[in-house]
Amino acid sequence: MSKGLPETRTDAAMSELVPEPRPKPAVPMKPVSINTNLLGYIGIDTIIEQMRKKTMKTGFDFNIMVVGQSGLGKSTLVNTLFKSQVSRKASSWNREEKIPKTVEIKAIGHVIEEGGVKMKLTVIDTPGFGDQINNENCWEPIEKYINEQYEKFLKEEVNIARKKRIPDTRVHCCLYFISPTGHSLRPLDLEFMKHLSKVVNIIPVIAKADTMTLEEKSEFKQRVRKELEVHGIEFYPQKEFDEDLEDKTENDKIRQESMPFAVVGSDKEYQVNGKRVLGRKTPWGIIEVENLHHCEFALLRDFVIRTHLQDLKEVTHNIHYETYRAKRLNDNGGLPPVSVDTEGSHDSNP
Amino acid sequence: MSKQQPTQFINPETPGYVGFANLPNQVHRKSVKKGFEFTLMVVGESGLGKSTLINSLFLTDLYPERIIPGAAEKIERTVQIEASTVEIEERGVKLRLTVVDTPGYGDAINCRDCFKTIISYIDEQFERYLHDESGLNRRHIVDNRVHCCFYFISPFGHGLKPLDVAFMKAIHNKVNIVPVIAKADTLTLKERERLKKRILDEIEEHNIKIYHLPDAESDEDEDFKEQTRLLKASIPFSVVGSNQLIEAKGKKVRGRLYPWGVVEVENPEHNDFLKLRTMLITHMQDLQEVTQDLHYENFRSERLKRGGRKVENEDMNKDQILLEKEAEKTFCKIKKVFQMRNTALCFQEIVGEVSIHTLQCLWPENLIF
Numbered sequence: 001m002s003k004g005l006p007e008t009r010t011d012a013a014m015s016e017l018v019p020e021p022r023p024k025p026a027v028p029m030k031p032v033s034i035n036t037n038l039l040g041y042i043g044i045d046t047i048i049e050q051m052r053k054k055t056m057k058t059g060f061d062f063n064i065m066v067v068g069q070s071g072l073g074k075s076t077l078v079n080t081l082f083k084s085q086v087s088r089k090a091s092s093w094n095r096e097e098k099i100p101k102t103v104e105i106k107a108i109g110h111v112i113e114e115g116g117v118k119m120k121l122t123v124i125d126t127p128g129f130g131d132q133i134n135n136e137n138c139w140e141p142i143e144k145y146i147n148e149q150y151e152k153f154l155k156e157e158v159n160i161a162r163k164k165r166i167p168d169t170r171v172h173c174c175l176y177f178i179s180p181t182g183h184s185l186r187p188l189d190l191e192f193m194k195h196l197s198k199v200v201n202i203i204p205v206i207a208k209a210d211t212m213t214l215e216e217k218s219e220f221k222q223r224v225r226k227e228l229e230v231h232g233i234e235f236y237p238q239k240e241f242d243e244d245l246e247d248k249t250e251n252d253k254i255r256q257e258s259m260p261f262a263v264v265g266s267d268k269e270y271q272v273n274g275k276r277v278l279g280r281k282t283p284w285g286i287i288e289v290e291n292l293h294h295c296e297f298a299l300l301r302d303f304v305i306r307t308h309l310q311d312l313k314e315v316t317h318n319i320h321y322e323t324y325r326a327k328r329l330n331d332n333g334g335l336p337p338v339s340v341d342t343e344g345s346h347d348s349n350p
Numbered sequence: 351m352s353k354q355q356p357t358q359f360i361n362p363e364t365p366g367y368v369g370f371a372n373l374p375n376q377v378h379r380k381s382v383k384k385g386f387e388f389t390l391m392v393v394g395e396s397g398l399g400k401s402t403l404i405n406s407l408f409l410t411d412l413y414p415e416r417i418i419p420g421a422a423e424k425i426e427r428t429v430q431i432e433a434s435t436v437e438i439e440e441r442g443v444k445l446r447l448t449v450v451d452t453p454g455y456g457d458a459i460n461c462r463d464c465f466k467t468i469i470s471y472i473d474e475q476f477e478r479y480l481h482d483e484s485g486l487n488r489r490h491i492v493d494n495r496v497h498c499c500f501y502f503i504s505p506f507g508h509g510l511k512p513l514d515v516a517f518m519k520a521i522h523n524k525v526n527i528v529p530v531i532a533k534a535d536t537l538t539l540k541e542r543e544r545l546k547k548r549i550l551d552e553i554e555e556h557n558i559k560i561y562h563l564p565d566a567e568s569d570e571d572e573d574f575k576e577q578t579r580l581l582k583a584s585i586p587f588s589v590v591g592s593n594q595l596i597e598a599k600g601k602k603v604r605g606r607l608y609p610w611g612v613v614e615v616e617n618p619e620h621n622d623f624l625k626l627r628t629m630l631i632t633h634m635q636d637l638q639e640v641t642q643d644l645h646y647e648n649f650r651s652e653r654l655k656r657g658g659r660k661v662e663n664e665d666m667n668k669d670q671i672l673l674e675k676e677a678e679k680t681f682c683k684i685k686k687v688f689q690m691r692n693t694a695l696c697f698q699e700i701v702g703e704v705s706i707h708t709l710q711c712l713w714p715e716n717l718i719f
Binding site for chain 1: 395461539607
């Protein structure tokens with residue numbers, strides 16, 4: 001607990017902490033952590049409750065992008081993650097809609113609510129990625145889109161009359177779908193992740209994991225992890241952003257054992273042992289999506305939604321966005337890009 | 351039967367029996383001694399289970415020391431052609447099987463030049479055969495022409511990819527294409543049906559000529575006709591390959607063990623592996639024939655029209671070559687039926703009490719699949 005200036009405390013308490021009165025320093029001291037034994041309940045911890053109420057009123061944004069070849073089950077997975085039809089499946093396209101010739105970016109927003117908390121979820125789909133014969137530079141439209149969102153946010157931030165709450169369209173999380181060949185990553189996967197891991201949080205995911213047996217799965221994951229390490233690709237959670245030991249141990253475990261998550265998605269329910277579960281029915285058995293023995297969907301869901309959702313947003317804001325901003329300001333000679341009667345330097349904290 | 355002098359194969363029960371009904375036996379014995387040749391090409395992206403399927407089909411290990419390259423190595427690599435030949439022998443019949451693998455296909459970021467290497471390989475084999483055929487010593491022509499190409503379609507897409515369409519259109523006039531849906535255990539039955547229909551529609555839409563099984567002739571029995579009908583209805587075959595033996599329902603089967611069940615490779619309800627094998631075996635002869643009569647002849651006429659090196663041979667023995675071909679064709683037609691039956695027999699897994707030296711074994715009723 002950090003302490004305030006000694007004068008504000010009662011003499012009795014003070015005499016335990018500070019033997020003699022000290023002159024007030026000219027420059028405010030750095031707060032020193034001393035374990036204070038509170039004599040009574042102050043109520044500081046109610047700030048958590050206040051924040052919670054605030055968040056529930058305002059709701060929050062989350063933007064998730066899905067990238068991968070067509071047919072890898074991206075839309076199904078997102079629908080399964082958020083338990084609602086937030087993504088339009090490609091198989092429901094009518095016959096005339098073919099694979100687009102260039103990569104398109106389609107962002108669809110939904111508001112979903114749970115337990116009084118409203119979330120404005122935007123799913124950004126990238127049809128056409130990796131589907132052509134010539135896939136050179138097919139990640140460029142995606143990189144451009146991500147940078148455009150940073151630019152939009154920057155422009156808003158730099159305004160004199162700023163909005164109270166800047167609408168956040170920046171991509172918080174990018175799920176990259178790896179095809180379950182069982183061999184190794186494809187050259188396109190490597191190139192994409194190399195270019196984009198510095199710009200956005202990438203979470204690699206092994207799609208359609210019901211193709212592989214348990215041994216094949218663990219072998220494949222090991223090989224993918226090794227390849228990513230050899231090429232210096234930092235996927236989320238990045239090692240350099242672990243804040244403390246607790247984070248580090250938790251994230252290390254995820255990084256070295258679970259990731260990339262091997263998932264199966266489904267929006268159909270079947271009866272198994274008397275319960276209704278999401279799954280896929282085949283002649284040789286039913287694959288349960290939320291069963292940890294079958295696939296790691298539950299791990300992915302817990303990771304993205306239940307434990308690291310806020311962290312994804314923070315890393316996007318504090319690191320990726322700041323990198324972009326610094327680059328932009330540098331290019332502009334230290335001045336903000338929008339020259340509409342704005343001050344030079346400012347630090348912003350949303 | 352004509353009333354001629356009986357030869358040495360007198361069957362005392364039937365008067366007037368000449369004995370040329372034993373001709374097929376002689377043909378059979380000769381071809382058994384000579385052995386058969388078949389070249390199969392497999393094309394598809396890496397990781398679709400091509401090698402596993404080939405090993406499962408022929409119950410051998412064609413790739414004993416295989417190193418799978420990482421993604422970085424794949425960036426540098428171009429498509430390569432690797433031909434491995436293996437001699438399989440079963441019940442005295444030899445099959446010289448060549449499997450032509452195409453690693454690197456579909457791996458690169460830019461796959462525009464993927465199929466140039468493959469097409470030039472196919473043309474090279476035709477060229478070599480043409481050269482040998484028109485040469486002086488024609489006794490030992492080695493037939494390395496590609497008789498059949500298994501094209502592996504990924505089960506993860508929604509149908510054919512642009513690369514699939516472009517490749518098939520480039521080679522459908524040169525080789526028999528058999529489309530195969532790989533790793534079929536990824537799909538539920540409904541998804542499988544949908545994908546098959548989608549692929550067939552797209553094949554028709556782009557006018558791709560895949561290999562069509564010939565209809566069963568009218569003098570075949572009902573079982574065979576039914577079987578052919580079933581085979582035709584299942585194209586493209588969706589297969590699962592495996593060489594691991596798994597314990598299921600008390601016996602050891604080849605399959606894949608998942609936490610939610612066992613996929614049996616040889617169970618027709620699980621996938622079309624058996625159908626693919628049946629098709630390959632019963633139509634091996636037909637595949638060779640179509641390659642010879644259609645694709646090779648196309649190539650040959652194109653080649654000779656263009657001129658090239660064979661101009662001087664063209665007039666010289668053309669008529670003679672044609673006459674010889676006619677004679678050979680008639681003889682081949684007799685050979686055809688029996689060779690077909692023989693090859694089918696040789697790959698049966700179920701041990702039957704069939705004697706090779708009786709005519710009966712050559713009739714269809716005894717074929718078990």
